[in-house]
Every structure is written in structure tokens, then in C-alpha cells.
Amino acid sequence: MRSTRAEDDVFFNLGQNLRVSDCNGDGFDDLIVLSPLSQQGGDKRGHLGIFYNLMSKVDKQSGVLYLEDADFSMTGTDNYQWFGYDALCTPDQTLIVSSPGKRTPIGQQAAGAVNGYSLKDKSLKFTLASTEDQSKFGLSISYNKNRNLLAVGAPSRNYGMMYHAGAVYIYNLASSNLTFSNPKTVFYATDRAVRFGKHVLWVSEEDLVASAPSYTTSGTLSVPNDQGMVYYFGGASNLEGQYSSFWAWESYYTEEAGCRHGDTLRYSEKT
Numbered sequence: 001m002r003s004t005r006a007e008d009d010v011f012f013n014l015g016q017n018l019r020v021s022d023c024n025g026d027g028f029d030d031l032i033v034l035s036p037l038s039q040q041g042g043d044k045r046g047h048l049g050i051f052y053n054l055m056s057k058v059d060k061q062s063g064v065l066y067l068e069d070a071d072f073s074m075t076g077t078d079n080y081q082w083f084g085y086d087a088l089c090t091p092d093q094t095l096i097v098s099s100p101g102k103r104t105p106i107g108q109q110a111a112g113a114v115n116g117y118s119l120k121d122k123s124l125k126f127t128l129a130s131t132e133d134q135s136k137f138g139l140s141i142s143y144n145k146n147r148n149l150l151a152v153g154a155p156s157r158n159y160g161m162m163y164h165a166g167a168v169y170i171y172n173l174a175s176s177n178l179t180f181s182n183p184k185t186v187f188y189a190t191d192r193a194v195r196f197g198k199h200v201l202w203v204s205e206e207d208l209v210a211s212a213p214s215y216t217t218s219g220t221l222s223v224p225n226d227q228g229m230v231y232y233f234g235g236a237s238n239l240e241g242q243y244s245s246f247w248a249w250e251s252y253y254t255e256e257a258g259c260r261h262g263d264t265l266r267y268s269e270k271t
Contacts, residue, residue, distance in 0.1 A: 013037045014067065023072070023089035023119055024052045030089070033067060036082040036101075038075070045076035046083030048097060050119075072119060078102065080110075086141045090173070093119040096150065098138030104131055112137030114152055116173075128171065128180045132157055137169070137180075139198060146205040147237045148173045149184070153197030153210065157188070165189040166196030168210045170236065186242045187233060191215065194229065196245055199265045208236035211262025212245070215253060228261025229253040 017034040024030060031051045038047040049070030067073075074097070076083025082101035089095055095117045102113040111130040114137070118125055130137035135157035142151045152169045159165040170185040171178060189196035189212060196212035203209050215229035231248035245251075254261045 021089040023050050025093055032087050034084040036085040040075040043079040045081050047075045048084035049073045088143050095119050098141050100136040100139040108133040110134050110136050114138045126178050130180055140200045142200045142202045144202040151200045153200045155195035155198040159188055159190055162192045164193045164195055168197040168200050185239045189245045201265045201267055203267050206235050206237045208233045213260040213263040225257035226260045227254055228259050230262040
């Protein structure tokens, strides 16, 4: 894939993240190309492009796919917003996009935000805007289509004096009060700098997996070494309220220093 603008946008990072999701409602997954560090006339505002029928866009002579041929595109409007760090589409053709670098109106850095847009006219349907300085709300998002729930990771959220402990928020997208401060459920870490919520993933109608790639075992806390931990929250979609990461049904970690276990999560259903 190429972009005719990439040479003029030194931080374009075309396709830094790629996602697949059925965005036009035809029952087939579409390609979402995310470039959250793209300048877009400012500083790292971010860009997103969606290809509904990917192979029809590939140049038959060169085999090259151009970003400018995307069926749908949007850009960030604020500097250092990182618009399009993660994105997905819901069955009602809502595009949900995260901007973990988004600042608050009073200037708090990298609080983060998640927006929902209509794919029909790009109109804004909802906004979840964090008020927590440096929390990076929206670094990862995952959608539970059976329960219409959105999980949002905020891996740099503080817990008291435990800096960058991290949290995962779950929102009911059918709620009449869909705001940042009204999550259905919150899972939070109580350990310093583990960055819980770096990646979140619904793996069934009820169960959620979340990672803390900077987790360090208790025996080596004096020298954080990014061993990493992955948490399995069974029945997460049935819960309401706040729960610490100790509530996880299972947790998986490694003793290997620098491994960052769980930095990225992927799920594949059995076929």
C-alpha cells in the first residue's frame, strides 16, 4: 500500500495498525488502515481509511493499493491526538475510533477519547472523553456484538499513588447516558507502572482478556523489568461496578525479563 501524500508527511507511518471489521454491512470484513501519527496539517493528528472491497482497489498493473482510493477516510483535528490508534465498526454502521493522545479542554495531556461516527454521513454519534491526565484512554478498544458492549483500555491511568497502573472501562452502547463518567464496569490495576489495559479483547459473549505488558513479579519490583501479565475475566459482560485485576479468573505471566508478555493480543475462533 502507498499514499501519494506520504512523502510530504514524514510521520505518516502508513498502516501502523490494521484492523478488519464489517463496516458497510454486507457481511464481509473490510480493511481499516490506521495511521495515528500522520501529521495531517499539524502534529500527529492521525488518519484513518477504510476499504470496503479491497481487491477491487488494487491496481491491476502494479499490484499497488493507494490509500487515496479508500471508500471512507477521516483525519484528526487536534495536534498530538493520535486519531485512529484503534478502530472498529458495529452492525449499525457506526465507526468507533480512539484517540489516546487527545488533550482535555483544560490542557491535560494524553487523557484520551473514543468517538462514534455514522459511516453514512460522518456525523458524530457519541464521545467518551477522559478527564484523567496521561491515562491514554482508548489505546485499545474491543466490541462485544452480542451484548453491544465496548471495552476501552486506559493503560496509563493512575490508581492513587500507583502511577500508570492502568484500567479497562466497559460501556453499554445502548445506554441513554453514554459518557466517559458512566461506564457499566471498570477493571483496574493496583500495581505501579504495569500498564494494565494496553490491549483488551472480548473472546466470547461474556469473557474479556486484558494485558499488562509492563507487569513485574513481586520478587523483582525494585527493578521493573517488563515481564508482562495477561488477565482472563470470565463473566465480565455480566458485571457492574468496579473490580481490581485480582478479580480475574485466570492470569498468565512469564519470568522472562523484557518479554512484555501480552503487549498485543489476538483471538481466533476454532474452525
